[in-house]
Amino acid sequence: MRLKAAAIAFLALGTAPFAVALDPYPVTGVSVDPKAGSVPLRQNINDLQSAGGAPWDLYIRALSAMQAANERDPLSYFQIEGIHGRPFVEWNGTGGQQSTGWAGYCPHGEPLFASWHRPYVCLFEQVLVSNARQIASKYPQKYRQQYEQAANNLRAPYWDWAADSTVPPATVPTTVEVNFPNGQGLQRRSTPNPLYTYKIPPAVLNGEFGTFDSEKRPETIRCPAPGTYPATANSNLASRPYKQWIYDAFTRATNFTDFAYMSNNVVSLEQIHNGIHWDAACGQQFVSPDLAAFDPLFMLHHANVDRLWAYWQALRPDQDIFNYSYKGLSRFATPGGTLISPRSPLTPFFAPHRVPLTTESVRSIKSFGYSYQELEYWKKSPAQMKQDATVLINRLYSTGSASRRSSPRGQPPQVRRYFAQVHLDRAEVEKPCQVNLYLDGNKAGSLVVMNQPADGVLTAGLPLDEVIQQSDMHAMSANETVNAINGTLTVVIVKADGSTIDITKVPSLKVDLEDVMVTKPVADDQFPKFGASRLRNVGVKHRHSLIETVI
Incomplete structure (x- = not known):
């Protein structure tokens, strides 16, 4: 999975990468064998770690490979995470910088928030699985089929911070042990943990892509002294009722806007998401939209945001997206005041044949080769998925005086x-x-x-x-x-x-x-x-x- 040579040639030196890209990279989701009759489910990161084996080996190694890729590679960790905010350079041939304020691609504080992040996580997932497939092909013949199958089923894991408001244990150690090929067998080795931190490339800190982090921190950090990670982060997370907030959003919101964007009656999904950005790393890069995506917590966090939106869509298919036009806020290639509708491009993401992705075209997860527990759409009716999603939400998130369980x-x-x-x-x-x-x-x-x-x-x-x-x-x-x-x-x-x-x-x-x-x-x-x-x-x-x- 690599961009065409024309795109690669123009990528990322100075401020105008992809300026004449003829073939933008399409976000299609991970390819799935149509004969399979199903798609893999995204897993909770804690379950993925506990199960171990080939899926865990490949996840760690594929994420490490993305982080190790040259920062000029459009499909490197640096380039993909940099779409969200800094370094404020063009990606995927989306035109010159036209913003009138905030210059990242991500739309914050407006109804596009949920739909924009869906193809963003899918892009990350595509590249993650592409790396995993390449890595799997190099395992010894005896284990290759096992690893290749694991690679095909791998999807971006999520961190369910509402059901368990503690940071994933997998993000704590500086090193992690996984199985590498060793002749005709396997060898368990210790390797730097790609979930612990991301080391910013020296060329980036030296200004090759323009102003990046004014503090020139060489890596993403969490909870510096006098705090500690994970103890202080977990204390922060415990100070907010994330489980109650999510349950109220699901059970009280009556439309997409209230659930996902902004509400008088509940704490919306985006506002809940903001709290996680503050708490999970004790501020630091993770609370700054400019730099948040570089922390390895980011995609775990946003896969969960997507998951919760997917459950809402199953519960309220009549209110699954926003259905009105509004004047949008500033972002890269989009000046503030631009009229936004469900058909507006989710810059810089494209479907094949240069077709811009829109809120309407990403509203269904069926198009992207993944799903979540209880949303097995290939074998369930919409009514069954709604019922199963309701039971799951009650089981995971119901709490307090409004819960059925609290009624004697x-x-x-x-x-x-x-x-x-x-x-x-x-x-x-x-x-x-x-x-x-x-x-x-x-x-x-x-x-x-x-x-x-x-x-x-x-x-x-x-x-x-x-x-x-x-x-x-x-x-x-x-x-x-x-x-x-x-x-x-x-x-x-x-x-x-x-x-x-x-x-x-x-x-x-x-x-x-x-x-x-x-x-x-x-x-x-x-x-x-x-x-x-x-x-x-x-x-x-x-x-x-x-x-x-x-x-």
């Missing part, structure tokens, strides 16, 4: 829940930052505001279940609870260095308190039902004396 027999299957609806104009705060909510001094919720987009409204509905259950408010009436929340809610906006932002300088900041009666599900293939809600404004207060430690 004989009690009415209803509970009143409270959400803090946060509204903020990103342009008014220094980014990245966290918007933290406290009730009576106890942390009640937290949102991450990324560097990108630079402006625009951010909204989210933060559930207050945990902090209410841990206080006297859980025994109060609805009106008493609302009054207690209104009297004790404070907001602290924390910058990356731990200092705070004076919220009097953030006039757009508003918090509304919502309470809603929720009917619990009575079966594992049902979701809770949200009734009518009441909304009241909460006076925003600032704890001036607080300085938080942010690692």
Whole structure:
């Protein structure tokens, strides 16, 4: 899998690679034998590591090969990960830089977020499997069929940070042992772990592709002192209710926009994704859209984002993508204000024959040679997949007072829940930052505001279940609870260095308190039902004396 010579010849020296590329690299998904009647499932990275054997050997070795490829190779790890943000150079013949602000290809803070990342992960997966197939062909004859079959079934693994909010153990050690060919047998060797870090090529740091990392860090890092990886990262992840957020998004969102992009009532998939970028590496490159993709956590993270979107699509096929036009934000080759629709190109990704991929053309995973557990579309009807996805989501993510499992027999299957609806104009705060909510001094919720987009409204509905259950408010009436929340809610906006932002300088900041009666599900293939809600404004207060430690 290599680009045509015309494309390769123009790649990546200076700022205009692919300028006259005649044959853009197509993102088609991994090729699958049509006689197979099925496609491989993407696996949880923890399951892939636990199983070991040929699939694990090939995954580690193929990822290592991508990272070792010359940075001028359009299919190297550097070039593919560099599509997301820096080095802000052209890829796949997509025209000169026309952005009017953010100059990465990735669209953040707009409805294209989910659909753009689907072909991006598929591109990575194609190249990963291509390398795995080449590596498998060099194993001794006795083992070759086993490794070749493993290569054909290999897909980009995902990190399910909602079901298990700890970083994958596979990303922790600096070295890993895998089986290499050794004559007619196998030899287990220790090799640098490609999931631990990515070493930035010296030519990149020296400016061959323009400005890259102003700090000139020679590799991606996570949780520097006084933090430690994984302990500090796991502590960060535990501080946010990712499981509850995901469950609320699946069960309460009523349309694609609310689920994937921005909502008043829940924390959307993109906003949840932002929290992972802050927490999993204690900031560092992983929280910066410019550099985040170079951390090996990135594709594990975004394969999971794609997976969750795929489940939403099975649950709500009538709301599987956005269905309107809007003025988009700035990105590479696309000036801010460009009219975006589901038929707009997902630059720089193409189907064969120079056909740009669009949200409409990537809406189905059936086109790309992979699937996920319970979405075996070749043997299930859409109704069966919807039911199976519902059961899986209940099993993995249901938690708290709205869960069927928390409803004792004989009690009415209803509970009143409270959400803090946060509204903020990103342009008014220094980014990245966290918007933290406290009730009576106890942390009640937290949102991450990324560097990108630079402006625009951010909204989210933060559930207050945990902090209410841990206080006297859980025994109060609805009106008493609302009054207690209104009297004790404070907001602290924390910058990356731990200092705070004076919220009097953030006039757009508003918090509304919502309470809603929720009917619990009575079966594992049902979701809770949200009734009518009441909304009241909460006076925003600032704890001036607080300085938080942010690692």
